[in-house]
Amino acid sequence: MPSQQELDLQISPLVQESLVHNSRTLHNLQSLTASLFGVGAGILGLESYSGFLFYLLFSLITTLLFYTLRIAPASISSSSSGTGASNKGGVLARYFRSPLDFWTAGLTNGLAGFILTWTLFYGLVRA
Template sequence: MSTPDEAAQRVFGPNVLHNANLLYDIKFISSCLSGAVAGILGLENWLGFALFLAATLFTTAILHFVTFRGRPKKYVYGGLLEVVNPGQENAFSFILVWTLFYGIVHVYD
């Protein structure tokens, strides 16, 4: 059995950084697309945030079962908690795109 120090020595830094950047990009695209969908559908208040939550959970499930093959701790530092966390900047991106598309589509309603 290896100690945590030995396990940390086997981690290759550039791979961890690449995986973290890729995970951030996927979550950013997911939040922007869900914001666009919420704006186009004309969702308001908690319905829009419910869509954001559903999109985050759907993205997490796809990443967990397809990309990480059920072992996110092997690929991402922090494991499943890091995959589920949408991040503050992605929540703000969702709101920005949501209001943008809502204003474009429903300007004369």
């Protein structure tokens, strides 16, 4: 007897290429912006916890912006054409498998790049 999840996948299959494409788009954006936040934190001269708080705040803003500019408009245009995009899981389920992954993956994706540019620009500005 297959599990409920397997049955769901059988009934509504997923496209692997689209999954990979979407997560790669998000990943590229997040690793690019993380080093940008490092530049900002270095210029502001943040230290210890406030720097990580800065990163947390801005990566959340990134994800939020991505959501409002990329995901929300597409879902509005598709719901007018009559596809059932707003079934279970809502708008996000159209493009990403798990909402938790979408909101939190950015924190770990860019942390290394953030710390790299943070320390670099802190050293450059305060030298």
